[in-house]
Amino acid sequence: MPATGVPATLMVQGTTSDAGKSTLVTALCRWLRRQGVAVVPFKPQNMALNSAVTEDGGEIGRAQAVQAQAAGLAPHTDMNPVLLKPNSDTGAQVIIHGRAISSMEAAAYHDYKQVAMDAVLASHRRLSAAYSVVMVEGAGSPAEINLRAGDIANMGFAEAVDCPVILIADIDKGGVFAHLVGTLALLSESEQARIRGFVINRFRGDIALLQPGLDWLERRTGKPVLGVLPYLMDFHLEAEDAIDTRQAAKSGESIRVAVPVLPRISNHTDFDPLRLHPQVELLFVGPGQAIPPADLIILPGSKSVRADLAFLRGQGWSAAIQKHLRYGGKLLGICGGLQMLGQAIDDPSGLEGPPGSSAGLGLLEFSTVLEPEKQLRNVQGRLRLEDAPVSGYEIHAGVSRGAGLNGAVRLDDGRSDGAISADGQVLGTYLHGLFESGAACSALLRWAGLREVQTVDYQALRERDIERLADLVEEHLDTHKLRELCGLA
Template identity: 40%
Template sequence: MADAVMIQGTASDAGKSILAAALCRVLAQDGYRAAPFKSQNMSLNSYITKEGKEIAVAQVVQAEAAKVEVEVNMSPILMKPIADDMSQIILKGEVFKNMKAAAYFAEKERLLKIIKEAVSELKANYDLLVLEGGGNPAEVNLRDKDLVNMKAAEIAAAPVILVADIDKGGVFASIVGTLDLLTENERKRVKGIIVNKFRGEPEAFKSGVELIEKQTGKKVLGVMPYLDKLNLPSEDSLQQQIYSNQDYKIDIAVIAYLGMSNFTDFDYFKTEKDVQIRYVKKEAELKEPDLIILPGSKTTINDLQFLYDSKLAAEIIKQAEKGTEIIGICGGYQMLGQKISDPDNLEGSGQEIEGLSLLQIRTVLEAKKVTRQVRAESLNKLKFFKSGREQVLTGFEIHQGKTIRVSGQQPVFKLNRQKSGEVEKIVFDGTVNESGNVWGTYLHDIFKNDGFRKSLINHLLTKKGLSPDSEPAKTAAEIREDNYNYLAAEFRKHIDLEELYKIIFDN
């Protein structure tokens, strides 16, 4: 029995993450304790484990699908871009340093050691590893620098399943070309192919399957359809700019600046029947939404400057003065204040910039990164949410910056920060303006809390003179489970699972 299997792709966004999640859920349903693994992620969507370690969201989704607790070994290297040629490097959940590509690749031996240790530790605790690759394994100019595709498969002794996206076109060339550019040993490691995102009935692609198998000598394990109904967090790119539910009543605009991070915070609105959510990059796109959200940012000062340059800043201020609801999350919270300073040149700007001054706060960026899961108690300063001590909210913090409230501004939440099972001292988070229509918080995943999210939506409905939604709805956790089970059912329907299990267990 192999104790690992790897999903690689012919290109980025071929569907590796989702199919790895599908396999994780199928394995869990069949009684196996599987662990997801991706040796190296590049993404601005991250998550904080119970131990306070920062990892990529994709492996969190896959761990949920596998019904196992997420841990840092599943995503040991995370690269968070801060410029075209620079990333913040996270090793085993902790900030290492900001690095350009050449400096990063010079650390290859250190990185390989981390990957090998993570694989070894996971193999000791799970029946099977489901590995995910990155981009395309046949980038021949980067072969000696590979840490995420064939090198990871070699370390884990994993057979490889190659996934190709037919929706974008060129599926035959991408499959044949990828295999042709691999070395002989790498080609031998590829044991099967999956054609992904087929629109229409997969059976209609029978002749295509025969052609691929004839050209490659590899078994096509199945043709997966394009899953329009699927709603799971994306690793690193917005697939759509607008998520509109039929007969929506509430319009939410999220400001999509270049350094936007953790846009998965807003996925929970996509399943709310009364809500449309739009990602806005231009002043003309903003219009007059019911709620404007400034999301997290990896490059807060640059993204704030983008708001000024695009004239979005002036429009956001204008709408706030008219009473439009404005929410800032993490970096977006910092932007709502009076000033942001970067004295240690953490973002490469080394400057101080005026904020939108919608909240009376000031922020200084600091080298120390706060990464904590938290339990939050509302201080009942928000118009729409009144709670007692028994109504605890959960979320997590990822930020480099200390924010100070001035002029008697009120905090929004009282936090118990969690790390390694211990509760740290109580701190206060967030700020709300006197009118109550502008507030911010450092808490990511705050909208995962069903009562909090529903209260906000009902507040927006009532504000428009509409009746609040009183229908019982599934929780965010139940909806996520439905998605995993739907994904697994489609995987079982369209993939030759018997052949796949032979590859895994008879390898």
């Protein structure tokens, strides 16, 4: 427990989206865990289409699942009590304590915020009672004036629980001092007082050249710079929402994998193990781009399957997929991508858009009906390919039925999942995360045409980089001040 015997809460807010909030919270969770401190990650409200299944059978943002790993914990719904999953430009599915309650337009959600805040505070109370330090991640920027009323994601939460805040900015974006000073200026006096220090992220070069700016910033604001984190090369941490297109260096024999980027693509972190694999050239194909010649095309998960399938057809990608199969290429569908492979997708209740039905690609003999009760499971099993062990998670509203569901995966709970075509060219599964299992990833790459596969331990890569982050805290941040902010000094 902290020296005071009272649980502490510390919040990290950012000047912009992608400033480094998730990264710093992950780093601080592992740094504190190394010292034997019982720390837990927390994000009051998250808006993301990348989610994880928790031990209590709900879903939270994947960033919080990674932070839980850094803290040595199993993911729990209290770590992210409010999750918004956009299903249109103006609306989102609202998930409270891991369960989808409704889809709301932005204006309706604004009116719902007090209910959401009650859920946030209830989760925070439970975590504060069980852990010494609650390490909180904000969302976007606290200076987004149009979102200040009823805020539960940034200063609205910090004020409600009376916690200190660290403000982080990304110098790699440019204008770092303007970001920090401008953000501070747009806060109220009480909110400004909550900012106990700044962290500058992703700095490259000689720190001596930055020092005059740091000195000016401290004089101008009266607040300390807690440290400058360097730009890390060869670093991977699962993205909260934006697609990471960086590739690991490729060597020797390799294959090309193409992923069409759908408007509501979900859980694209499925492809991180491929992006980091030394023998996989991973290509994300965006709007207006043609699907290039590839060994494997993967249809990803989707939050709005019927709308994304219509988009896929509108881009001419369905014709490209048919040509790909005629030339012997392999096709894999994951979750929503699996549903697209079937004969029809029915949404009678309008769960993902206007009620209706859409014809699927017709490559496998089954149909899918979207039902209100979402399927949320962490699962283990074996691929039919090479009987390779696999683990993953299911997050889907669709229930698929039909003779073609011959089981691409045999699950340990006695169920079978997905399908594989008679000619072996088309495979579909509801399992997210299947490439994180080394044996399953290797089996799928051999199926796609790679003869000699190098086995990559994705879990070890993630653990390595979490440790690197904790090292940076020790080397580059004011750890005495951090311990004080955590109630430990």
